[in-house]
Amino acid sequence: MEYVYAAMLLHKAGQKVDEASVKKVLEAAHVKVDDARVKALVAALEGVNIDEAIEKAAVVAAPVAAAPAGGHAGGESKKEEKSKEEEKKSEEQAAAGLGALFG
Numbered sequence: 001m002e003y004v005y006a007a008m009l010l011h012k013a014g015q016k017v018d019e020a021s022v023k024k025v026l027e028a029a030h031v032k033v034d035d036a037r038v039k040a041l042v043a044a045l046e047g048v049n050i051d052e053a054i055e056k057a058a059v060v061a062a063p064v065a066a067a068p069a070g071g072h073a074g075g076e077s078k079k080e081e082k083s084k085e086e087e088k089k090s091e092e093q094a095a096a097g098l099g100a101l102f103g
Contacts, residue, residue: 002031003041011050
């Protein structure tokens with residue numbers, strides 16, 4: 001996860017996310033750097049609009065975070081429950097796909 005954080009920090013600072021930069025950030029944080037993981041991360045982020053990916057992740061996470069913590073509301077029908085379950089599965093699949101971008 002620290003590799004993804006390094007890439008996000010570089011991006012937020014307006015720096016280019018390349019192997020040397022990611023490695024420097026990780027070394028500054030006293031993380032033992034695995035060059036293969038750095039290469040894989042940079043390759044996975046090639047051509048990815050990081051701002052757009054973060055925005056999509058935030059949109060998917062917001063409804064999940066706003067969901068009630070316990071049980072079901074008393075008046076929901078089974079049809080409504082199925083629809084909500086399908087929507088939640090769709091959102092979870094989108095979030096899982098986003099996770100694959102960051103290794």
